[in-house]
Amino acid sequence: MNNEGNKVTINDVAKAAGVSKGTVDRVLHNRGEVSRKSKEKVLKVIEELGFRPNLYASLLASQKERLIQCVIPEFQPGEFWSLTEKGLQDAAQLVSRYGIRIETVKYDQYSVESFRNACSKVMDNPPSGVLVAPMYGEETLKFVGRLSEAGVPYMFLDSKIDDDGYLAYFGMPMYQSGYLCADILTGGRDVPEKVYVVRIARDKMGLSDPTAARRAGFMDFMKGHYPDVQIDNVFIDPKDKAAIYTKLDQTVGAEKGKRFVVMFNSRIHLVADYLTDRGIHDCRVVGFDCLEKNIEALRSGTVQALVAQHTDRQAVEAVNSMADYLLMGKSVAKRDNFIQMDILNMYNCDYYL
Amino acid sequence: MNNEGNKVTINDVAKAAGVSKGTVDRVLHNRGEVSRKSKEKVLKVIEELGFRPNLYASLLASQKERLIQCVIPEFQPGEFWSLTEKGLQDAAQLVSRYGIRIETVKYDQYSVESFRNACSKVMDNPPSGVLVAPMYGEETLKFVGRLSEAGVPYMFLDSKIDDDGYLAYFGMPMYQSGYLCADILTGGRDVPEKVYVVRIARDKMGLSDPTAARRAGFMDFMKGHYPDVQIDNVFIDPKDKAAIYTKLDQTVGAEKGKRFVVMFNSRIHLVADYLTDRGIHDCRVVGFDCLEKNIEALRSGTVQALVAQHTDRQAVEAVNSMADYLLMGKSVAKRDNFIQMDILNMYNCDYYL
DNA sequence: CGATTTCCCGTGCCCGTTCACGGGTATTTG
């Protein structure tokens, strides 16, 4: 019906419905000024003829600019979120020719205040669509509430909040990533009696740890497969560089022989630096995320494996489906999109980007 | 210059160059009838103003259908090439709105004759562009020669032939994939004194083995890291199902204790079936490619890891860049595109597709 | 030198939608 040489134009519809194309257009974008009778007739004809507006003509004629705003945490070059930013930029280029502009609004992930400000900034001048990487549940709920009121569609990136107005979610299965990581760390090897779980992160007061699910997956795997292994948690505040070394000296560095080390956020390179400096080579080290510094640690052999996700691709997909939605009202195929988990080691990391 | 609100139209260019838009258009699609002087002037102005034709206007005006033909081996559902086919279908949907149609022409990879036929079929009605997954070097050279003559641009998929007229190549780094595979098979484990390299493939007379480079990478790794390990080659013709079992009984099945098994093509699931049937559970098995049957073997634990590539994504990228080329004469960024190598195990395979 | 050919180039319509504008009825108001 609407396949192949679909030559049905708005004029055909108009003629068949006994009205003018202006009226058909008004019906299509239901912007009123049409009698109930005409509207029904037009709708029926559209259905019968299988009319689908020509995308090109439509976009050519309505040169309106659309804006997608993306709310993500701020970052230093090379940090985790920079890959997301890169994806957003790539996507921006792709959709720019559809008259869609991408803007990122950044916030300090350690400050609710800052997140709140970012949200207000978005609301000041409501865009056509919003992508948000949420850290603060409560605040995010308020934010998306206001978006809904304003009729602005939104999607979640990376993390998801318990809400049901969102159009789509793009992220990683966190629990499974922890499980996978545990398998890579141990798989088929003689496992030492002690495994160090290092956490170098600022305490976000009152904020749930985004890697908590990952940790849970890891723990469950260990409990199931190696119940006797002792797991040492090493918690370090990253403010003080020296503190990291001191703390690692007391734990990982204090022991001899085969040890396993794992981290759940993206900062495994800090541990790698430590191990290199101290000349420790008998640790099996596994971490997360494809930062440049982590890759270097892979290449040098200090870190054996990384579990990574193409957060850039994730961002691209999110922007694309938002664009599809805005441009042609096409709602997304899957609401929750889990991106693939990649295992990187020194032999395949060079082909990753 | 050409970023943001790029409002430069063909009329602006015409005015600035002191010609009419007709002339600019002729230059753009270099269809002649333009004096050398005008042409240069126009080209210069285009560069200076950063003019990029409006895709919509262009497509709206020239409603011509373009056809991209893809020559790939035929396959049974679930086999290696089915993923490529899927990618082609996905891509077809994406570019259909630009008036581009995708058609696949399949050939029997064990018959030169069949390949030759496929090529003639393409030449009978030359398309706007061609993607080809070549198996026969000589024949492919003849084919692309004829394509060049006809002015039809072409790209290579999966394998590359020694030729220099191709627009782009999308594939996997074969040698490195073998290296990676060896690392996964052995990495950090006690390695048995014997490793079985199984090859279940029809002999393509006179045809070079596409997995040869992979084998070489594997061997080099082993030579470098485990020079004392004996590597047994097990070559089986797949015609006879029983032959597979017989041969495996004589080799892999004949031994007791920890053994390693590896295959370089996509048929590791055949070995998995054998091992399951015989109740053998102490083999470490690593193979290639994300077939449904291979994934099942991963899930059941018979195969421990797969090295895979997103051949679907590879196909999508190839089609996209061909489309970009055809639509806007944009030549591809990278000529040789190596796709990432993925490591799959039972914990991440469910998130792969 | 006039006639013909070649080489270039400008003009104008077309593609299918969007949307501002203005006009024509039916209804209400003074």
Next chain:
DNA sequence: CAAATACCCGTGAACGGGCACGGGAAATCG
């Protein structure tokens, strides 16, 4: 009953590029 007000609806000019057509100027020919 004329005038004002709703309420609907048709018209036509964009939007930016593709391309057929035809015509003017220069070069070639007889």
